Amino acid sequence: MSANRGQLVLAGSVAIAVAILAVGVVLNAGTYAGAVAGNDHTVETVGSARAYERTANAGLERLVTETGDDDAPPTEAALRRNVSTFHEQLALSAARSAGATLGLRLDVVDGNRYVFVYTFDTPDLRYRTTVTVEWGPP
Amino acid sequence: MSRSGVTGGGSRGPHGEDRAQAYTLEGVLGALLIVIALLASMQVVVLTPATAGTVGDSVRAPLNGEVRSLLAAAATNGSLSRSVRYWNDSRVERTFAGGVTPTVGYGSRTPPTGLGRLLRDHFTSRGYHVNVFLTFIVTRSPPTWGRITFVYQGRPSDSAVAASRPVTLFDDDPLTGPRSANATVASANRSGAYPIPDVAPNGSLYNTVDVRVVVW
Numbered sequence: 466m467s468a469n470r471g472q473l474v475l476a477g478s479v480a481i482a483v484a485i486l487a488v489g490v491v492l493n494a495g496t497y498a499g500a501v502a503g504n505d506h507t508v509e510t511v512g513s514a515r516a517y518e519r520t521a522n523a524g525l526e527r528l529v530t531e532t533g534d535d536d537a538p539p540t541e542a543a544l545r546r547n548v549s550t551f552h553e554q555l556a557l558s559a560a561r562s563a564g565a566t567l568g569l570r571l572d573v574v575d576g577n578r579y580v581f582v583y584t585f586d587t588p589d590l591r592y593r594t595t596v597t598v599e600w601g602p603p
Numbered sequence: 604m605s606r607s608g609v610t611g612g613g614s615r616g617p618h619g620e621d622r623a624q625a626y627t628l629e630g631v632l633g634a635l636l637i638v639i640a641l642l643a644s645m646q647v648v649v650l651t652p653a654t655a656g657t658v659g660d661s662v663r664a665p666l667n668g669e670v671r672s673l674l675a676a677a678a679t680n681g682s683l684s685r686s687v688r689y690w691n692d693s694r695v696e697r698t699f700a701g702g703v704t705p706t707v708g709y710g711s712r713t714p715p716t717g718l719g720r721l722l723r724d725h726f727t728s729r730g731y732h733v734n735v736f737l738t739f740i741v742t743r744s745p746p747t748w749g750r751i752t753f754v755y756q757g758r759p760s761d762s763a764v765a766a767s768r769p770v771t772l773f774d775d776d777p778l779t780g781p782r783s784a785n786a787t788v789a790s791a792n793r794s795g796a797y798p799i800p801d802v803a804p805n806g807s808l809y810n811t812v813d814v815r816v817v818v819w
Contacts, residue, residue: 471626478633482640489644508664509766512671516768519678520811524771531773531807550803554811555769557746561738562767562813 507589513563514585514592517555521569521583522596524551529579529598538577538600545571548581559585577601667764670816673721674768682717684770685779686753687737687799687812689716692778692786694795699753700780707755708735714754716779722754726818732756734817739799739810751798753814763819772809774801 528547532539539547552569559567568584577600585592677683691700703710713723718735726733735753740746774789778797788809791797801809 471622471629474626475629475633478636482636485637485640485644489640509667512766516671516675516678519675520769520771524808527771527773528807547806547808550806550808551771553743554740554771554803554808557740557743558769558811558813561746561748562769562815 510587510590513565514590517559517567517585518583518594521555525581525596525598529600533600536602541574663762663764666818667766669725670764670766670818673725674766674816677718677721678768683768683814686716686718687770688776688779688788690778690797691780691782692784692791692796706752708752709754711756731818734759736815738813740802741800743802759817760819763817765815765817767813767815770812770814772812774807774809
């Protein structure tokens, strides 16, 4: 029995040390999540990409309506001119506020349906999607 | 048969001293393990309290998400655009309708707009401070910018979070102040009542305004 006393002391010490380390790991979990800066930055960049996408979407819907007439959809040439101006403004804003290169162009005209390509690029992210707007009489 | 009245329980004899050394060594190792574990745990836990007026690291990411969500909600329900246009058709006021001064906009007051109420309900009522700035294009080439203040509640701390959202204005968008009559952003700018200019005069597009919210 006495021969095991030292071993018991050592075993108990190991158990206490493990318990302290476990508490430290649990408490550190929140700090670690915040310390992964790359993930936080990417989330913010994607958030910016989507915010500009929604603004582009709303703007394009209105442009398609206002470029056309009440009884006729917009011509491709007129729409391309207006989209080019819109793209320029959004791109300036995205470059300034998010350090991003924003692309927006009319890609396909299919009857009354207009398909636009939207891109949002940063050093960490390449975001691409299409926006489809359908013209309809008011 | 032995009587172990000796502390440590070992019997004296040829192997007693060896066992004592072993016990000592094991005790020292055990103590060392505990100290190392304590040191390792202390390295990863923040022990100092946060400075008053700052935003802790564990709060910043969720708070940034809240700001983005608020801007998204305001954009979706139209209150973001209406707030950008909340001006009267007046050349005298030079700030938002009912604002304090052009320098601070509404200052620490709650703006009487949907965006203002969202900011109050989600941030200022919980003890946070908020600044809101509108940045717009003045010239396209080369690009130059102008800025007006919507809300100003002080100088942000180093740990403040910020998010922004673009708003597109069109020529025929009306001013939304209580004394805006039938003025549009374009007509009000021409008369000197509205500061954001028309940077696309050849079409229905007017300007793109960046609304930036800072919270701390």
